[in-house]
Amino acid sequence: MQPLRATRATASDPHAGTPPRRDPAPSRLSYRFHRLWLTPLYRSLLRVGIPTFLILTAAGWYFANPTNRFAIAEKAAEIRRSIETRPEFMVKLMAIEGATPVVDAAIRELLPVEFPVSSFDLDLAAMQAEVAALDVIRSVDIHIRPGGVMQINVVERVPALVWRARDRLELIDATGHRVATVTDRVARPDLPLVAGQGANLRSAEALSLIRAAEPLGARLRGLVRVGERRWDMILDRGQAILLPETNPVSALDQVLALDQAQDLLARDITHIDMRNPGRPTLRLAEPAVAELRRIRSLTLE
Amino acid sequence: MTELYQQQRAMRAMRRAAMQRGVIAVLDIGTAKIGCLVLRFDGPETFRSVDGVGSLAGQSAFRVIGAATTRSRGVRFGEIDAMQETERAIRTAVQGAQKMANTRVDHVIATFSGASPRSYGLAGSIDLAGGAVRDDDIARVLAACELPPIGEGREVLHAQPVNFALDHRSGLSDPRGQIGNRLSVDMHVLTVDANVVRNVLYCINRCDLELAGIASSAYAAGISALVEDEQELGAACIDMGGGSTGLSIFIKKHMIYADSVRLGGDHVTSDISKGLQVPWATAERIKTFYGGVYATGMDDRERIEIGGDSGDWEKDRRTVSRSELIGIMRPRVEEILEEVRDRLDAAGFEHLPSQQIVLTGGASQIPGLDGLAPKILGQQVRIGRPLRVQGLPQAATGAAFASAVGLCLFAAHPQDEWWDFDIPADSYPARSLRWAVKWFKDNW
Numbered sequence: 001m002q003p004l005r006a007t008r009a010t011a012s013d014p015h016a017g018t019p020p021r022r023d024p025a026p027s028r029l030s031y032r033f034h035r036l037w038l039t040p041l042y043r044s045l046l047r048v049g050i051p052t053f054l055i056l057t058a059a060g061w062y063f064a065n066p067t068n069r070f071a072i073a074e075k076a077a078e079i080r081r082s083i084e085t086r087p088e089f090m091v092k093l094m095a096i097e098g099a100t101p102v103v104d105a106a107i108r109e110l111l112p113v114e115f116p117v118s119s120f121d122l123d124l125a126a127m128q129a130e131v132a133a134l135d136v137i138r139s140v141d142i143h144i145r146p147g148g149v150m151q152i153n154v155v156e157r158v159p160a161l162v163w164r165a166r167d168r169l170e171l172i173d174a175t176g177h178r179v180a181t182v183t184d185r186v187a188r189p190d191l192p193l194v195a196g197q198g199a200n201l202r203s204a205e206a207l208s209l210i211r212a213a214e215p216l217g218a219r220l221r222g223l224v225r226v227g228e229r230r231w232d233m234i235l236d237r238g239q240a241i242l243l244p245e246t247n248p249v250s251a252l253d254q255v256l257a258l259d260q261a262q263d264l265l266a267r268d269i270t271h272i273d274m275r276n277p278g279r280p281t282l283r284l285a286e287p288a289v290a291e292l293r294r295i296r297s298l299t300l301e
Numbered sequence: 302m303t304e305l306y307q308q309q310r311a312m313r314a315m316r317r318a319a320m321q322r323g324v325i326a327v328l329d330i331g332t333a334k335i336g337c338l339v340l341r342f343d344g345p346e347t348f349r350s351v352d353g354v355g356s357l358a359g360q361s362a363f364r365v366i367g368a369a370t371t372r373s374r375g376v377r378f379g380e381i382d383a384m385q386e387t388e389r390a391i392r393t394a395v396q397g398a399q400k401m402a403n404t405r406v407d408h409v410i411a412t413f414s415g416a417s418p419r420s421y422g423l424a425g426s427i428d429l430a431g432g433a434v435r436d437d438d439i440a441r442v443l444a445a446c447e448l449p450p451i452g453e454g455r456e457v458l459h460a461q462p463v464n465f466a467l468d469h470r471s472g473l474s475d476p477r478g479q480i481g482n483r484l485s486v487d488m489h490v491l492t493v494d495a496n497v498v499r500n501v502l503y504c505i506n507r508c509d510l511e512l513a514g515i516a517s518s519a520y521a522a523g524i525s526a527l528v529e530d531e532q533e534l535g536a537a538c539i540d541m542g543g544g545s546t547g548l549s550i551f552i553k554k555h556m557i558y559a560d561s562v563r564l565g566g567d568h569v570t571s572d573i574s575k576g577l578q579v580p581w582a583t584a585e586r587i588k589t590f591y592g593g594v595y596a597t598g599m600d601d602r603e604r605i606e607i608g609g610d611s612g613d614w615e616k617d618r619r620t621v622s623r624s625e626l627i628g629i630m631r632p633r634v635e636e637i638l639e640e641v642r643d644r645l646d647a648a649g650f651e652h653l654p655s656q657q658i659v660l661t662g663g664a665s666q667i668p669g670l671d672g673l674a675p676k677i678l679g680q681q682v683r684i685g686r687p688l689r690v691q692g693l694p695q696a697a698t699g700a701a702f703a704s705a706v707g708l709c710l711f712a713a714h715p716q717d718e719w720w721d722f723d724i725p726a727d728s729y730p731a732r733s734l735r736w737a738v739k740w741f742k743d744n745w
Contacts, residue, residue, distance in 0.1 A: 038399055
């Protein structure tokens, strides 16, 4: 319950006997300043405009001096360099995988990198493009392995054919892409030989023909692309099988079947013309023609 | 008269400009305190969604966003006495209110209670030329009122048309568009000392503020403390301030009489100070803590320590019983109320249909006044507090803020005054041309 009597004022009342308080009224100046401060324009000017202006002016004055600009660029470059050359980012050696010693040496010669080097200074994409430009390389993948190793994974092209071009002898892979140049056919006796202009463009067909000519064994000498249009299969003893433009493999199968049945290729024949598969034509050797004429001229007496 | 007319029109234009900007301050320059409220006008119904209930007496269009009050200095009897001191007090109040509102105010509507207001009832009438009453007819009839000699050095503070009559029909509030032959008007004019107004103007200008309106505090207290039916049926508002007691009589929502008694709460304090031989501040504190006008038996036993710092033990240990304090206060309060009674009698208050009297202002908070006042003023007396307005701090809702709150309402919806209508002399050529046309019509 509230007491009925009000609390008594005592002699120690703070209002009694204290010196007169300072005048609470603001001075004319502070009053005006307060009003100015409450004006939105001045307020935004003071809080945003002037600091921005001061900062921009100071920055502009500082950068107007070329020495300062140079010093800042220098400092930035120095900091950048110090970070780049930290041991975590250094590449110490190059490791090439999947390459034969010759290709390995070629790649090393192609990429003259002075180790150790910072990984920031290595342009991996350009190096990859450079290595991939080599004919012998089918695919290449360059990356920096943890531990500061530049790893180059290489897949080499596998030569599938020896192509005798107009004036040189080249190895090509199954897709017809050049792999390397050889000086001599004897360097790769294990690979079949193709010849003629445009032979490399149809290397898949050539390979399938060579697979189909398996029964001929060592008699097969090679394939000749004729007029960039069709294949001739060259056998030893100067024999040749002239294959059609379309479906050469079935035409060859036909010839092999004939050979199996009638021992065709063992005979004295120079050319088996399958250019029109519906009408195989044989060209006999000169003695055989004479013999045939002789036999035909024989009459039963 | 024309100079004043121009001045008042300029103030009205200033008020409109302030409304456009949305912020206006009201300043109550009283003898005991100076209060400043900052109002923000955001158009009607901005702060509250419309829910079918209309705006609260039209005052929801504004909101009080800053309020500050400070002890008044340099003001006596509601008039500025020491200009520099008052200017400082105004600065304190305005700065405090601005700080609370966090905005800058440039326009201020001021009120003061002193300057010995005097009421005049004016009547004027004109013959209507064209039948229907139009705007310039209103202006003409207002101009037709003969102003009595108001005395040297006095100025018109309010000039409000309170009643229009058209032929035999009286009690019209807005006769525009009605048909009649003779239009007459009753106007209430309140005049004050010109010097007081000039001092207020000077003080406010010294504070870098523009005066956007000026009102009598009795009028402002009346519009905030009287409820609507009291204003309609007839009531008197008695604003008991520190240095002067203002009274205003309302009927039909118009003020028809205002006066002020140059006695107030400060006289009670000064009586206590003299009677008990204590400093003014102590007397004021004793009055507000222990004051009253009815002594009971218990008050004889309640001793109040007066204190003092003279160093004389006997003097500093004095006590006084509450009965003695009441014995000092009561005659002065009675004197004030009797003085008010005299003024009301002089104004013919007893002829009003309803004789409600509302006591407000800081001095009306004396305990027991609601028992004492009916003995002097009549039976229908109540203690009034100002209307609640939006955003008003709790500390500023007391009876002492009646005129400040009334001024807020005045700022939002000012009563039409004489200077709100155009000077009829401007439209004189147009009128003669119309007469010529009429003459042609009648004769051809």
